[in-house]
Amino acid sequence: MRHFLLAGAAIAALATPAFAQDAQPAADTAAQGFEADSVRATGEIIVTARRRQETAQEVPLAISVVGANQIESTGNFNILKLQQLAPTLQVYSSNPRNTSVNIRGLGVPFGLTSDGFEQGVGIYVDDVYNSRVAAAVFDFLDVNQVEVLRGPQGTLYGKNTTAGAINITTNQPTFDFEGRAEVTAGNLNFKQAKVAVSGPLSDKVAARIAAGVTSRRGTLYNVNSQQYVNEQDNLGVRGTLLFKPSDDLSITLSGDYSKQDPEGYTTVFVRVGRTQRPLNRQYDALVAAANANGRNYAVPSRNPYDRLSDTDANLNAGNKIGGTSLKVNWDVGLGKFTSITAWRFWDWKPENDRDFTGLSIVSKSQNPSQQDQYSQEFRYNYEGDRIDFVVGLFGFKQRIDTQGTEQQGIDASRWSLSGTQAGNPAILNGLTATNTQYLKSTSAALFGQAAWKVTDQLTIQPGVRLNYDKKSGFYQRVVTNGAGAVINCTPAPAAGTDLAAQCGVYQPQLTRPSASKWNFSYDVNVNYKFARGILGYATYAKSFKTLGINQNGLPLTAANVPDLSASTVKPESVHHFELGLKTQFWDRRATFNISAFRTSIKNFQATVNGGQFGTVRGYLANADKVRSQGIETDFRINPSDRFLAYVSGAYTDAKYKKFTNAPCPPELSGGTLQAASATPDYSQPGVPGALSPRQCDISGQRLPGVSRWSASFGAEANLPVTLLDNEGQAYFGGDGNYRSHWNSNASPSAYTEIRGYVLTNFRAGFRTERFDVFGWVRNAFDKKYIDLLQVAPGNVGLIAGNPGDQRTWGATVKAKF
Known part of the structure; x- marks a missing residue:
């Protein structure tokens, strides 16, 4: 099957782009004015959230829909930026692998990267599950729309969607020739180009191909390498062949490949906070001690918005992701059969500076990974007068291999040791941990969802899913000293010796965690049409996030051996309640939706961290209980073709209800x-x-x-104008988002509190049916804000961070042909 899919991808790449997609063109939630007249006239947004086509207002769940034109016009060209349009979506990334995607505060344990656990927000591209969250950082390519489904979606989307799902659909091949091209240029040497071409190869075969490139100078300047870092350097291609031998049958073969090769990623100095370490072993004292021996080290700036870094280790963030899929849609008369076969890969080649300083504490840190995943899904959809249902089977297989190297530098002894050992750099200099690990994961599921139309107004919709998961892993850490000799830390070496100091930084380990689990999840939704354009619904869901295994090493027992009881992590048990009301009025020119939710999770998979460089770098454990509750609203108004506006808001109260054995904050x-x-x-x-x-x-x-409070907003107005004999529209628009303060550490700390902020963007231009030219400015008021704060290892009080993008501006030209 793999060779068959690879061959198909090669053929598709020569001919076209886009995974298979059944949905018709959709109006943007907040930008219908950009869409085709026929769609704009109906005011309807077509979605596939329930694995069939229907309007967004008919779907009895909380859903945010963002169309292609809104994505392009607002510059939100990947999921990292999409959160500006969806208030309850939170995305945090210090590099592609260390990316967290959460909805309503739930999804991924904050601050930990491990292959051994599942994310709680599923990312799907044309019905294909992307198991690695690294897929979230790639540019959208020829996307039709993005649906953010809020709340558990376990019945139809699976075990990995306890917090929600992101359902991305791309444009499909057409039997009429069409083409689109887009070019953007801006400050910071920002350049972006996209092209898509679609058309028939015969009366039964159509093809589509798309490509895109993005580059931008880094937003931070490294004074050591004298280079800008945290760049954007993205390339993507997508190809699709559609074979339609009859009106009842379509077969779509798709392939895609994306590559990133930026100079990055790193952080800047933000602040120092006092810990309980002895004062002479905290950040400022350690720097002074290093300088007392003839050094002259100083951080390049204590103002993070100077955007200066002094990283001294190599930086790399090579990232490749892609795959192929084969989708068959067959209308058998009494229903519709769908088969989706897919293979995907991920190749990650990082180099990092884990000490966040210009000192050589950790001189090397890299954990390259390679992943293969295979998935197969079968679905059968039936729509009747009183009963609709979908049933299906899903199978998934994954293997991830990682080869890690971490090495201590010349300043490590001063940083990590005390007493006379701190003054002997030879103890830790060159100490190297070499990690070899793999993960094998297998899943299978049987699922179904029905909709019983009790009356024309009342519908009851139950759903069930039976899921089996098996995970097995391997982790081996070999530690060598500066002379290259392998060290052994069992039994525990005598206190005060050089070997004890080395074992306190890197501990050799060998573990083979393995576990399997059956899980049953279900939900029931009751919805009622009070009147035309008014739909109310209530949902209860019992869902789960599957078991995890600790893949990055285990904590030690009193006997100084790995604690095997921590090898596996219990599944999360999720209970979710939601009430919602969806309304359309004023002849569908206005939409107002509101939802209230409460999600409780037992055995929440949380981060536990020993705070050192290597011994207990980070692992998963179960918190007793977590709860997230809140209210979300969406309002959209489109009184005429000349004006539209929207505002979405959310109040989210997410907290640990019971977590008694959490890692302590740095203070x-x-x-x-x-x-x-x-x-x-x-x-x-x-x-x-x-x-x-x-x-x-x-x-x-x-x-x-x-954030407890979050919102997004926008508006656009236009006037008919004739320019150089071209009839079109002159338009002006703006959009923005607000977030209240939030904390950036797994255990909330006074040192990692991030202040709230408002970001505002503007655009103005001229468009016709064939082209669109506009200028734009993002973060127009040059708001200074922080994307993410990180606690440096070693309990020295150093807090590093990633400042958000400064004001950027540029111009875009789009054309259709």
Whole structure:
């Protein structure tokens, strides 16, 4: 099957782009004015959220729909930027692999990258599941629309959608020739070009091909390499062949390939916060001690908005992702049969600077990974007068291989050791951990959902899914000292020796975690049409996120051996309630939707971290209970072809209801540990030399990464104009988003609180049926804000971060032919 799919991808790449897509062209949620007249006249948005075509207002769930023209006009060309248009979507990324996609504060354990757990927000491109969240950082290519489905979607989308799903559909081949091209240029040397061509190869075969490139100078300047870093350097191609031998049968073969090769990624100095480490072993004192030996080190700036970095390790973020799919749609008269066969790959080649400084503490950090995944889905859809249903089978197989190297540098002893050992760089210099690991994952599911139209107004919609998962992994860490000799840390070496110091940084390990689990999930939705254009619904869902295994090493027992009891992590158990009301009025010129939700999760898969460079770098554990609840609203008005406006808002209260063994924030870390039998004492945060709790009770505290208040808004007005004998529209538009403050650490810390902000964008231009020319400015008021804060390892109090994009501006030309 793999060779068959590869051959198909090669053929498709020579002929076309886009995975198979059944949906008709859709009007943008907030930009219908850009769409075809026939679609704009109906005011309807066609979605496939329930695996069949229907209007967004008919779907009894909370859904945000963003069309292609809104994506292009607002510059939101990947999921990282899409969150500006969907208030409850949160995306955080320090590099492609370290990317978290959350909805309503739920989805991915914050601050941990591990192959051994599932994400809680599923990303689907033309019905194909992308298991690696790294797919989220690639540019949208020839996209028709993006649906953000909020709340558990486990019945139809699977185990990986406890928080929601992102359903991306691309443009399909056409039997009428069409082409589109787009070119954009802006400051920071921003350049972007896209092209798509579609048309018939015969009366039964159509093809489509698309390509896009994006480049931009980095937003940070590295004073050591004298280069701009955190660049954009993206390339993507997509090809599709559509074979339609009859009106009842269509076969679509698709292939895509995307590549990123930027100079990046790194951070800047943001602040220093006091920890419980002895004062002479915190950041400022350590820098002073290093300089006392003839160094002259100083961070290039303590103002993060100077955008200066002094990273001294190599940086690389080579990222490739792609695959092929074969989709068959067959109308058998009494229903529609669909088969989707897919293979995808991911190749990640990183180099990082994990100490976040210009000192050589960690001189090398790289964990390249390669992934293959195969999936097969069969679905049967039936639509009747009183009963609609979909049933299906899903199979998935995945393997991920990772080869890691992390090495200590000349300044590591000063940073990590104490006493006389701190002054001996030879103890840690060259200490190297070489990691070899793999993960094998297999899933199978049987699912179904029905809709019983009790009356013309009342519909009851139950759904079920039976899922089986098996995961097996391998992790081996071999540690060598600066002379290249392999070290052994079992039994535990005598305290105070050089070997004990080395084992305190990198601990050799060998583990083979393995587990399997059956899970049953279900939901029921009751919806009622109160009147034309008014739909109310209530949903209960019992869902799960499958078991996890710890792939990055395990914590140690008192005997200094891996704690095998931490090898596996229990599945999350999700209970979700939601009420919603969808309304359209004023002859469909206005839409107002509102939803209220409450999601409770038992055995929440959370991050636990020992705070050191390597010994207990990070692993998963189960928090007892997490809860997210809130209210979301969407309002859209389009009184005429000359004006449209929208505003969406969300209030989200997401917190740990019970998490008694959480990692402590930096202000309660770094000191000598309190006695194991002692009641944890949290009364001396940030007091150097104070005793540190072994773990912290953060019950009642807010989940990281989620703002309590968020909103997006926009408007556009146009006038008919004739310019150079071309009849068209002159238009002016604006859009923006707001986020209240939020915390950027797995255990909320006073040092990682990120202030709220408002970003505002404007555009103005002239368009006709054949072309569109406009200028744009994003972050028009040059708001200074932080995308992400990170706690540097070692409990030295250093906080590094990623400042958000400054004001950018440019111009775009789009043409149809």
